[in-house]
Every structure is written in C-alpha cells, then in structure tokens.
Amino acid sequence: MKIVADNKIPFLKGVLEPYAEVVYLPGAKIAKADLADADGLIVRTRTKCNKALLEGSKVKFVATATIGFDHIDTNYCESNGIFWTNAAGCNSASVAQYVASAILNIAVENKFSLSDKTLGIIGVGNVGSKVAKFAKTVGMKVLLNDPPRARKEGEASFVSLEQIKAEADIITMHVPLSMAGSDKTYHLADKIFFNSIAKRAWFINSSRGEVADTEGLKNILKTSMIAGAILDVWENEPEIDLELLGLAKFATPHIAGYSTDGKANGTSMSVEALAKFFGLKQLDGWYPKDVPKPENTTIKIDCKGKSKEQILLEAVKFTYDVRGDDQRLRSSPKTFEKQREEYPLRREFKIFKIIPGGIPDEVIKILHDLGFETTVNE
Numbered sequence: 001m002k003i004v005a006d007n008k009i010p011f012l013k014g015v016l017e018p019y020a021e022v023v024y025l026p027g028a029k030i031a032k033a034d035l036a037d038a039d040g041l042i043v044r045t046r047t048k049c050n051k052a053l054l055e056g057s058k059v060k061f062v063a064t065a066t067i068g069f070d071h072i073d074t075n076y077c078e079s080n081g082i083f084w085t086n087a088a089g090c091n092s093a094s095v096a097q098y099v100a101s102a103i104l105n106i107a108v109e110n111k112f113s114l115s116d117k118t119l120g121i122i123g124v125g126n127v128g129s130k131v132a133k134f135a136k137t138v139g140m141k142v143l144l145n146d147p148p149r150a151r152k153e154g155e156a157s158f159v160s161l162e163q164i165k166a167e168a169d170i171i172t173m174h175v176p177l178s179m180a181g182s183d184k185t186y187h188l189a190d191k192i193f194f195n196s197i198a199k200r201a202w203f204i205n206s207s208r209g210e211v212a213d214t215e216g217l218k219n220i221l222k223t224s225m226i227a228g229a230i231l232d233v234w235e236n237e238p239e240i241d242l243e244l245l246g247l248a249k250f251a252t253p254h255i256a257g258y259s260t261d262g263k264a265n266g267t268s269m270s271v272e273a274l275a276k277f278f279g280l281k282q283l284d285g286w287y288p289k290d291v292p293k294p295e296n297t298t299i300k301i302d303c304k305g306k307s308k309e310q311i312l313l314e315a316v317k318f319t320y321d322v323r324g325d326d327q328r329l330r331s332s333p334k335t336f337e338k339q340r341e342e343y344p345l346r347r348e349f350k351i352f353k354i355i356p357g358g359i360p361d362e363v364i365k366i367l368h369d370l371g372f373e374t375t376v377n378e
Contacts, residue, residue, distance in 0.1 A: 011288035065266035089126035091262025098256035120168030123175035191216035238336035
C-alpha cells in the first residue's frame with residue numbers, strides 16, 4: 001500500500017511506515033503524477049482534492065486532518081468511489097480559545113463587562129457550540145443562528161440573522177464555506193450585512209475568508225459604523241489584502257485552530273479513519289505519545305483591584321494571547337504561510353492548573369467550567 005501525505009501534518013511520520021510506503025510532500029505541491037500509484041491521501045487545507053488531482057489515480061481514500069473540507073470536491077469523490085473524511089471537531093476547543101482571547105482582550109481594553117454584552121454566533125457546529133459555552137460561562141447573553149440545525153431541531157433555540165444584526169454587541173462567524181444553495185455562506189457577510197448591523201458591534205471571523213466580502217468589510221471599518229474586526233481568515237490566502245490587515249483590530253494567519261492539541265486530534269482522527277478503511281487493526285485508537293507541553297503549566301494571578309474580565313484575561317493569556325500572532329503577521333504579512341508552518345507550541349486550557357489564592361470563588365468556578373484545572377480555595 002502507498003500513502004501520500006502532507007509533510008506538515010504533525011505527529012504522522014513513522015506511524016504508517018510499518019504498514020505502507022509513505023511519501024511526504026508539501027501540501028500545495030502534491031500533483032497528479034505523485035498519486036498515480038497511491039492508494040490513499042492525507043492532506044491539510046492547501047491540497048485541492050478534485051478531478052484535476054485525482055482522475056486516473058488509484059486513490060480510494062482521502063482524509064484531511066482539518067475540520068474544514070471545502071478543499072475536497074466531495075461530489076467528485078463520491079461519484080468515483082473515493083472515500084473521504086475530515087477531522088470534524090478536532091480543533092474546536094482551539095478556535096474557542098482564540099475567540100476567548102480576542103473577546104477578553106477587547107473587553108479589558110474597552111473596559112466593558114461581558115455580563116452586559118450579547119454575543120451573536122453564526123454557525124453552531126462543533127466550534128460554535130464551544131464558543132457558546134465560553135460566552136455563557138463568562139456571563140454573556142448568547143444568540144445562535146444556524147439554519148440547517150434549526151430545520152432539523154426546531155427553531156426554539158435559534159434566532160434569525162436579522163435578530164443577531166439588531167441585538168449583538170459581538171458577532172462571530174463559525175460556518176463552513178458553501179458556494180451555493182439555500183445555505184450558501186460565500187459572502188454571507190457582505191455590504192448589506194455590514195450596513196444593517198444596528199449596534200456598533202465587533203466582527204470576528206475565524207471560519208473561512210470567503211465568508212466575508214473584503215470590500216464590504218473594509219468600507220464599513222472605514223466608516224467606524226462597527227467597533228472593529230478580528231480576522232483569522234482572509235480571501236485569497238496567503239495573498240491577503242494589506243489594507244484590510246491595516247484596518248483590523250487583531251489580524252492572524254489562519255491559526256485559530258492551531259493548538260498542538262487540535263493538531264494531535266486531527267492527525268489521530270485521520271490515522272484512525274485510514275486504519276478502519278484499510279483494515280489496519282493495529283492502529284485502532286492511535287493517538288500521539290508525549291504531546292509536548294510548555295515549561296510552566298501553573299497559573300498564579302495577583303487579583304488585587306482587578307475585574308472579573310482582567311482576571312480571566314490573565315488566565316487565558318497564560319495559555320494563548322491573540323496579540324502575539326497579530327504582531328507577527330503585521331510585521332511580516334508576506335510570510336503568512338511560513339508562520340502557519342512554523343507555528344509555536346500552544347496548548348489548550350485543560351493542561352493548565354490555576355493556583356486559587358486570592359481569586360474570587362465566582363471566577364474560580366468560571367475558570368473550572370472553561371476547562372482549567374482548579375482546586376478549592378483554602
């Protein structure tokens with residue numbers, strides 16, 4: 001058996017070699033000739049898995065170690081007997097960590113209480129659900145918009161896009177990219193969308209760049225009719241719009257889901273799917289060993305004179321601060337892809353322990369509910 005894999009998928013090298021010939025290549029450079037005698041393909045978002053790539057190959061299995069799968073022509077695969085799979089939910093906690101960092105940063109900088117704010121979440125899948133949990137945990141009012149779920153589950157738990165635009169203080173996008181149909185998300189946030197936002201809201205996009213119309217977003221930011229934009233995804237990546245970069249409050253190179261935990265999950269899910277498809281029972285339940293940790297995972301906070309938001313921000317910043325990624329992208333936008341490929345170690349809340357001395361019980365409970373390890377105040 002022969003497998004072709006993106007050479008930037010972490011933790012993968014050495015795992016499949018006992019059972020297959022494995023060829024590692026840069027994701028964007030995997031070509032038709034590379035797949036002529038390949039049985040399977042494991043990719044990230046930079047490999048377009050379509051007829052142009054797959055036609056005439058032996059490939060019967062395609063896995064992407066990512067949540068998103070708009071780079072896979074699913075209709076072509078299904079019509080030609082090629083099984084495909086994505087790593088649904090693998091980095092959802094990582095994206096929620098990113099959104100938490102962004103929201104807490106703007107809350108502290110602008111001196112507002114999250115308990116007074118409404119978060120509108122557009123797209124309530126694996127990621128949107130975790131973002132909703134974060135928002136509710138810190139005391140925000142949450143509005144959920146997800147037409148496919150509303151049709152399946154009933155509309156009681158969901159609101160219209162119009163209600164989010166009318167009531168939300170912060171709007172965050174967590175939809176897949178869909179180019180057509182009743183649930184089309186391409187340019188869902190267009191000029192009309194931005195111009196109809198009633199409040200001076202913040203706009204966050206960590207889903208896909210094409211979900212937001214670049215020109216419409218630039219125009220609304222120039223008018224200051226919205227408070228600002230926090231952007232992790234861009235149209236035409238990696239050739240991003242430099243004017244939009246300059247207008248954004250925080251700008252990052254499509255790394256919201258790039259925690260080491262998320263990457264380990266994505267690789268594990270791809271390996272498990274491959275093992276099941278090809279009958280490699282030896283790899284059932286495989287997960288990377290010794291996922292690296294930062295040197296210090298213990299958090300102690302001086303809470304004197306600090307608000308709930310300031311304490312929460314200090315805890316979240318210890319694990320991840322969006323400002324670091326923002327500064328790196330602004331200093332070198334041309335290295336967008338390199339920054340993704342060489343992304344530093346980032347771990348999620350669950351491996352960090354809070355030392356409770358001086359932290360109000362209410363905040364300790366919030367930190368516990370967000371996933372941090374906590375102990376009872378002594």
